[in-house]
Amino acid sequence: MDDLIADFVAECREMLEALGGEIVAWEAQPGDRARLDSIFRFVHTVKGNCGFFEFPRLEALSHAAEDALADCRAGRRAPDGALVSAVLAVIDRIGEMVEAIEAGEDMPMGDDNHLIDALAPGAEGPATPALTTTADAATKASSAPRTIRLSVELLDRVMSTVSDMVLARNELARRLRESEGDVHVDGAFERLSSIIAEMRDAITRTRMQRIENLFVGLPRMVRDLSAELGKQVLVDVDGGDVELDREMIEMIRDPLTHIIRNGVDHGIEKPAERMAAGKREIGVLSVSARQSGNQILIDIHDDGRGIDGKKLVDKAIASGVISREDAAQLSSREQLMLIFEAGLSTAKEVTAISGRGVGMDVVRSNIERIGGIVEVDSKPGQGTHMTLRVPLTLTIIPALTVSIAGQSFAIPRSAIEEIVRANGESVALDYLGGAGVATIRGRRVPEISLARILGLESHVNEQDRTLIVLRPAGGDVYALSVDRIHDHEELVVKPAAPAVMATGLYAGTTLADDGSPILLFDPAGIAQVGGVRLETQERTARIAEGPSQEISKATPVLLFHGLDGGRRALRLAVVDRIEEVPASNIKEAAGQLRVQVGDAILPLAGATVADVGESKVRLFRLNDGVHEIGYAFAEVVDFATIEHDVIHSERPGEISGVSLINNEPAELIDAHWLFANHVGAAARKTEQLVCLVPVWDPWMQNMLRPLVEAAGYRIVDDPQDETADVVIACQGEEVPEDTTGKTIWLRAEPEAAGKKDESIYRYDRAGLLMALKTAGAGRGK
Amino acid sequence: MNELLLIVTVANERVALSAAAVESVVELDTLIPVPRAAPHVAGLSALRSRVMTVIDCMRSLELGTTDCSDGIREAAVVELDGHHYALIVDLVEDVVEALSDPTPVRAAMGAGWERVSQGMVETEQGPLLLVDVAALIAGAETKAAA
Numbered sequence: 025m026d027d028l029i030a031d032f033v034a035e036c037r038e039m040l041e042a043l044g045g046e047i048v049a050w051e052a053q054p055g056d057r058a059r060l061d062s063i064f065r066f067v068h069t070v071k072g073n074c075g076f077f078e079f080p081r082l083e084a085l086s087h088a089a090e091d092a093l094a095d096c097r098a099g100r101r102a103p104d105g106a107l108v109s110a111v112l113a114v115i116d117r118i119g120e121m122v123e124a125i126e127a128g129e130d131m132p133m134g135d136d137n138h139l140i141d142a143l144a145p146g147a148e149g150p151a152t153p154a155l156t157t158t159a160d161a162a163t164k165a166s167s168a169p170r171t172i173r174l175s176v177e178l179l180d181r182v183m184s185t186v187s188d189m190v191l192a193r194n195e196l197a198r199r200l201r202e203s204e205g206d207v208h209v210d211g212a213f214e215r216l217s218s219i220i221a222e223m224r225d226a227i228t229r230t231r232m233q234r235i236e237n238l239f240v241g242l243p244r245m246v247r248d249l250s251a252e253l254g255k256q257v258l259v260d261v262d263g264g265d266v267e268l269d270r271e272m273i274e275m276i277r278d279p280l281t282h283i284i285r286n287g288v289d290h291g292i293e294k295p296a297e298r299m300a301a302g303k304r305e306i307g308v309l310s311v312s313a314r315q316s317g318n319q320i321l322i323d324i325h326d327d328g329r330g331i332d333g334k335k336l337v338d339k340a341i342a343s344g345v346i347s348r349e350d351a352a353q354l355s356s357r358e359q360l361m362l363i364f365e366a367g368l369s370t371a372k373e374v375t376a377i378s379g380r381g382v383g384m385d386v387v388r389s390n391i392e393r394i395g396g397i398v399e400v401d402s403k404p405g406q407g408t409h410m411t412l413r414v415p416l417t418l419t420i421i422p423a424l425t426v427s428i429a430g431q432s433f434a435i436p437r438s439a440i441e442e443i444v445r446a447n448g449e450s451v452a453l454d455y456l457g458g459a460g461v462a463t464i465r466g467r468r469v470p471e472i473s474l475a476r477i478l479g480l481e482s483h484v485n486e487q488d489r490t491l492i493v494l495r496p497a498g499g500d501v502y503a504l505s506v507d508r509i510h511d512h513e514e515l516v517v518k519p520a521a522p523a524v525m526a527t528g529l530y531a532g533t534t535l536a537d538d539g540s541p542i543l544l545f546d547p548a549g550i551a552q553v554g555g556v557r558l559e560t561q562e563r564t565a566r567i568a569e570g571p572s573q574e575i576s577k578a579t580p581v582l583l584f585h586g587l588d589g590g591r592r593a594l595r596l597a598v599v600d601r602i603e604e605v606p607a608s609n610i611k612e613a614a615g616q617l618r619v620q621v622g623d624a625i626l627p628l629a630g631a632t633v634a635d636v637g638e639s640k641v642r643l644f645r646l647n648d649g650v651h652e653i654g655y656a657f658a659e660v661v662d663f664a665t666i667e668h669d670v671i672h673s674e675r676p677g678e679i680s681g682v683s684l685i686n687n688e689p690a691e692l693i694d695a696h697w698l699f700a701n702h703v704g705a706a707a708r709k710t711e712q713l714v715c716l717v718p719v720w721d722p723w724m725q726n727m728l729r730p731l732v733e734a735a736g737y738r739i740v741d742d743p744q745d746e747t748a749d750v751v752i753a754c755q756g757e758e759v760p761e762d763t764t765g766k767t768i769w770l771r772a773e774p775e776a777a778g779k780k781d782e783s784i785y786r787y788d789r790a791g792l793l794m795a796l797k798t799a800g801a802g803r804g805k
Numbered sequence: 806m807n808e809l810l811l812i813v814t815v816a817n818e819r820v821a822l823s824a825a826a827v828e829s830v831v832e833l834d835t836l837i838p839v840p841r842a843a844p845h846v847a848g849l850s851a852l853r854s855r856v857m858t859v860i861d862c863m864r865s866l867e868l869g870t871t872d873c874s875d876g877i878r879e880a881a882v883v884e885l886d887g888h889h890y891a892l893i894v895d896l897v898e899d900v901v902e903a904l905s906d907p908t909p910v911r912a913a914m915g916a917g918w919e920r921v922s923q924g925m926v927e928t929e930q931g932p933l934l935l936v937d938v939a940a941l942i943a944g945a946e947t948k949a950a951a
Contacts, residue, residue, distance in 0.1 A: 478840030521858035521888040541849035
């Protein structure tokens with residue numbers, strides 16, 4: 025509201041200044057129609073705004089002046105000297121009031137009635153006490169904050185100068201680091217640095233504008249539109265105080281307008297239709313903006329009929345956008361995304377508002393041009409939800425710097441989905457006909473080797489590289505392999521020369537802290553140059569998922585010979601990798617065989633001490649996502665799939681069953697049993713129960729505690745810390761009353777005191793463990 | 806016609822650039838290559854916190870490649886359409902006054918020279934070929950289309 029008032033004040037002030045000359049000219053020539061008109065416009069505007077802001081005195085004044093002037097304009101009354109003076113007095117008074125509003129003061133005292141009365145035909149000229157207050161107000165106003173209007177070009181120039189200044193400072197910083205430091209110079213430089221940073225913030229803010237400016241026209245637009253279409257629509261606007269680069273606001277104005285027009289036109293039904301569908305007859309269209317990191321999210325939600333994905337698909341097939349085969353493969357989200365294809369419109373008939381089939385594709389390309397994304401979600405009958413994601417500003421881009429073959433490049437962070445290591449868990453890199461395909465947690469994404477694209481020689485092994493999963497604006501994901509990633513930086517990006525842009529790979533250039541130029545990649549461009557077709561990618565990626573799911577049904581296994589010579593198979597998914605360790609690394613410790621691999625000690629399965637022998641032992645490293653165990657083997661036979669029926673073993677054990685693999689029987693290792701038996705209590709970490717053991721009792725702490733911990737409990741000493749699931753206490757002791765869990769009572773005598781005594785003898789190990797177990801189960805997870 | 810000309814040597818040939826177009830003459834040290842850019846784009850370099858695109862004039866003229874490996878190269882800095890370019894030349898010699906308007910060269914020149922030629926100008930040091938900076942930056946025509 026304050027902002028709107030400030031706008032109103034600025035507008036009035038401007039009009040008053042412009043009117044200054046007009047009023048004088050009108051005084052000289054009361055019959056001058058053009059002057060009359062411009063003065064009329066002023067009072068009319070003031071009257072309109074005052075009604076909105078609830079300034080009743082201003083409104084009354086401007087209303088009276090407007091009436092008098094309207095009479096003149098309509099020829100009902102001839103403007104004379106008295107009227108001119110009266111109007112001038114009113115305008116002066118308005119000026120005083122506006123200044124008072126601006127300074128945040130109360131309205132100047134005084135009665136306006138005599139001014140209003142003076143406007144009446146035949147009235148005497150107004151008194152002039154206003155003049156004295158005008159002088160007062162003028163001196164006060166000078167202390168009030170004042171605004172000026174600047175051209176955006178000037179601001180841009182200042183902005184770019186400041187950017188240059190930041191770069192120059194970076195360079196100076198580098199030079200200072202290189203030379204011998206003088207404390208005084210460093211101190212002065214630090215100060216300069218902070219001033220520049222502050223200045224950059226301030227200048228950046230001058231470019232920011234509240235998104236309200238974009239939203240303020242929406243209710244009116246929707247009102248007009250719905251009236252025209254015979255619909256009833258309520259607009260709910262939220263988040264107008266989110267700030268956005270003013271250039272961005274202009275860039276999203278048209279797309280947003282279009283989406284809203286579409287929503288009202290196609291989305292929201294006619295009142296009768298809505299009633300029939302059991303909805304309120306007034307449709308609700310909500311528009312909200314919020315900031316999320318360096319992005320602004322604008323949600324447009326309507327509760328209309330939604331988008332019919334099937335109809336879209338039919339239309340797309342009819343207009344040749346996609347083939348029938350591809351169409352059959354589309355997920356519902358992909359069906360909806362068709363709305364952004366050129367040449368599609370679901371409207372049955374072309375209306376004046378929208379539905380000519382130009383639009384949504386333009387919306388998408390406009391949003392993507394500024395590095396944004398538009399998403400759509402819709403439930404038939406319930407409404408449509410569109411989300412625009414746009415970056416905060418165009419000039420400063422958060423980026424990740426990476427290097428390949430010793431050269432640094434930057435990648436805009438907004439496009440980065442995740443970063444994984446090529447040799448990491450659940451990542452596989454395969455080559456099909458020379459093209460890389462990375463499988464990341466079951467998702468197939470095309471891999472692009474940056475070294476190959478750039479024609480650079482990388483000394484880093486393909487498997488040791490880092491994969492950056494990128495989702496370019498509007499495109500689909502792909503993985504870019506780079507040698508190394510360095511740092512997140514906020515970069516001031518400048519457009520590169522046409523010869524550089526012509527490669528299609530780069531979005532601009534910037535300077536690193538050390539003063540050397542860095543090229544900023546255009547993720548969509550890389551995909552294009554790298555041969556990943558973005559337009560169709562969404563579909564093929566999904567198709568690629570299909571067969572892979574079928575394969576997983578066939579269960580890929582690793583066929584191997586165990587140390588005892590048995591032919592066995594292990595599900596491939598649980599095998600992390602294969603290690604070779606000296607036999608001396610295998611020891612029997614804490615009740616089972618354990619193997620040291622690197623810094624870790626893993627339980628070892630598939631071997632006994634006798635099997636291990638003298639030299640080296642090869643083992644699979646198995647991983648269930650939390651724990652690892654080793655499984656020793658003699659040799660790997662092959663990769664295979666289980667295609668035949670599995671004959672399950674009769675009792676649980678290391679071998680879950682037998683099946684024909686490559687026409688010979690093989691034993692299937694039960695990975696679940698392995699983990700259950702070799703990791704044991706430690707595996708239950710994630711669902712640990714809490715047990716309260718009295719801290720003052722040395723017997724409890726020293727004798728009981730290890731036992732309870734081995735049973736998978738976590739021990740707390742202080743009941744205040746957290747709610748214990750189980751409390752252990754000696755008979756006759758006080759127990760904290762607020763414990764919600766179960767209490768296990770221990771007694772010192774082997775014999776129970778009576779039938780009702782449910783306590784447990786404190787050396788009854790089995791009884792104690794049983795009690796702990798039932799207590800844990802009773803928690804009802 | 807008193808236009809000032811900067812005499813530079815490119816591929817053992819003394820040619821003239823319009824001095825008004827040249828902002829400064831610098832010595833380039835670091836050069837960041839731009840992978841996949843047109844061959845005459847030698848790379849990027851920074852001058853006073855500005856990124857410059859470095860053009861190898863030899864390659865632009867299709868007369869070979871300037872060897873940038875030995876470190877410092879002399880270059881003329883020009884601005885074209887808001888972008889700064891550094892044109893690598895063998896040697897920057899002198900600034901002279903043009904004594905005539907450029908006139909067409911009627912002898913047959915190499916294809917590369919033909920493309921960048923703006924004509925012949927008379928100077929106190931004899932006739933010189935006036936080179937079009939924009940054409941140098943655009944590079945060989947096949948690449949310019951890209």
